[in-house]
Amino acid sequence: MLPIASLLLLAPSQTAAPPQQLPEVDVKTLPGVPGPLVPRYPDPARGPGTSRMEAMLRARARRGVNIPAVALPSGSFQLKDHISDSSGWKAYRLEVPAGGGFKVRLHGTHEGWFLVKVLNRWGTLEEGMLQNRIPTGNPEASYKNPKATPTTVYVVVDTTETDVQGEAYTLTVMRN
Numbered sequence: 001m002l003p004i005a006s007l008l009l010l011a012p013s014q015t016a017a018p019p020q021q022l023p024e025v026d027v028k029t030l031p032g033v034p035g036p037l038v039p040r041y042p043d044p045a046r047g048p049g050t051s052r053m054e055a056m057l058r059a060r061a062r063r064g065v066n067i068p069a070v071a072l073p074s075g076s077f078q079l080k081d082h083i084s085d086s087s088g089w090k091a092y093r094l095e096v097p098a099g100g101g102f103k104v105r106l107h108g109t110h111e112g113w114f115l116v117k118v119l120n121r122w123g124t125l126e127e128g129m130l131q132n133r134i135p136t137g138n139p140e141a142s143y144k145n146p147k148a149t150p151t152t153v154y155v156v157v158d159t160t161e162t163d164v165q166g167e168a169y170t171l172t173v174m175r176n
Contacts, residue, residue, distance in 0.1 A: 022172065025073060027081045035069030035091035036154040038062065039123035044115055044160045045088060054162040061087035067123075067156060069093050076175050081157075082168040088159035091119075092171070094143075096151050101128075101144035101176050104155050108169035114139040115158045129153070 043062065046055055069091035072079070083090065094102060106114050116139045118129040125131070130142045145151050157171070 022076055022078045025077045025079045030070040033069050033071045033093050035067035036119050036121050037123035045162045058162050067091040079171040083164045090157050092155045094153055096145045098148050103142040103174045105172045106139040106169050113159055113161045116141045117156045118143045119154050
């Protein structure tokens with residue numbers, strides 16, 4: 001009888017193809033656009049361990065009509081960005097063709113500090129917006145356009161900590 005390790009050596013080896021390098025997009029070259037309306041979900045940074053002063057400053061920074069946003073180009077790519085102010089969120093506008101879709105994954109030093117959501121221009125969910133409903137520490141979201149017409153959606157990167165100004169991350173956008 002052959003040991004299991006010997007059987008593995010006899011089996012044909014299948015090596016995975018190396019991951020395809022995605023082009024990198026410079027966020028400074030992207031045009032600013034009106035973002036989605038401020039959503040009505042509770043601030044994920046509120047809770048035990050948050051000082052009252054930090055919570056008040058963040059709440060004031062999150063007041064307004066829209067979340068600041070930039071328009072993303074078509075295709076799959078990587079985008080390096082950072083949280084630039086005390087509001088702790090940013091939005092990215094994507095145009096999605098009929099039947100098209102995408103998956104977005106955030107990578108960074110402190111991935112557990114981020115949430116990624118897909119919202120419509122009204123700051124709400126609609127059909128096709130698959131979310132991480134249970135926080136897993138994997139900041140990712142996807143969208144599949146069920147409509148027969150192109151649509152505009154927004155990827156919102158939000159933080160679960162109050163003091164994250166300057167926190168860098170890479171957003172990987174994979175279109176299908």
